[in-house]
Amino acid sequence: MLMDFKTFYSLQLKTSAIWEQNLQKLEEKISLCKDNSFILASEVFLTGFAYQKMQEAHEFSVIATRKLQEISLKKTIGITMIEKIGPSYVNRFKIFHKGCIKYTQQKVKLFPIGNEHLHFKAGKIEDIQIFDIDGVSCAVLNCFEIRFIELWQKIQGAQVIFIPAAWGKTRKVHFQTLTRALAIVNQSFVIASSCAGHDYAKGSCIITPYGIVYKNDSKDIIEAQVDLSEVEKMRTYINTGISH
Incomplete structure (x- = not known):
């Protein structure tokens, strides 16, 4: 079986009140990542949950989208942004690949403790x-x-x-347990990026299908070179019915 190596990066950055600085920091960290890598930033890293400035956050997301398209020619970059669709605002994941938006997905399950349901329109499970x-x-x-x-x-x-996540630090053990369990149960790689701000859990990590966790809460870039063939190996070795 041929080995298929790829480098994964999880960014663990603190969002500042100055959005332009956040975009500049994101660009700088991405520039340190290898070509042909997968890179993930935390949930709404660029603006935070800017509930009092939703229209401004949407407009900044337009600027950020253009920039991320430019710098994704040789890298794959994932991030969520606040965007306006029709009359409603959404928390929307985007994956940038080869200079294009490869995939988008609205957040379906809105966090009630954070009042997300009062500000965002939920996506559809389908x-x-x-x-x-x-x-x-x-x-x-x-x-x-x-x-x-x-x-x-x-x-x-x-x-x-x-x-992508903005996970509260009081529930950090939940984040660590759920992300690892997801990798083990779905026999897949997980790239998890959580905020590094004062109230947030950090815990950003890269997890293998076997459940090995690469993390370091003192770093702002977590890196792991992985062999993608581990997915097929794991699904063959412990066959739980997941297609491989």
């Missing part, structure tokens, strides 16, 4: 799909969504699962 990046099957669950087993089943079969 819109959560497995998508392809250069022959690698991928999926995304956005933060709170990893608590819902029906969404785990929805993305079963993906080789790589992106989890």
Whole structure:
């Protein structure tokens, strides 16, 4: 069996009140990542949950989208943004690949403790799909969504699962447990990126189908070179019915 190596990066950055600085920091960190890598930033990193400035956040997302298209020519970049669709605002994941927007997905499960349901329109479960990046099957669950087993089943079969998050530090053990369990149960790689701000858990990580976790809360870039063939090996070795 041929080995298929790829480098994964999880960014663990603190969002500042100055959005332009956040975009500049994101560009700088991405520039340090290897070509042909998968890179994930935390949930709404560029603006935070700017509930009092939603229109401005949407307008900034337009600027950021153009920039990320420019710098994704040789890298695959995932991030969520606040965007306006019709009269409503949404928390929307975007994956940038080869200078284009490869896939988008609205957050379906809005976090009630954070009042997300009062500010965002929820997406539809049927819109959560497995998508392809250069022959690698991928999926995304956005933060709170990893608590819902029906969404785990929805993305079963993906080789790589992106989890952008803004996870509260008081529930850090939940984040660590759920992300690792997701990788083991779905026999897939997980790239999880959580905020590094004062109230947030950090815990950003890269997890293998076997459950090995690469993380370091003192770093702002977590890196791991992985062998994608581990997915097929694991699904063959412990056959739970997941397609391989």
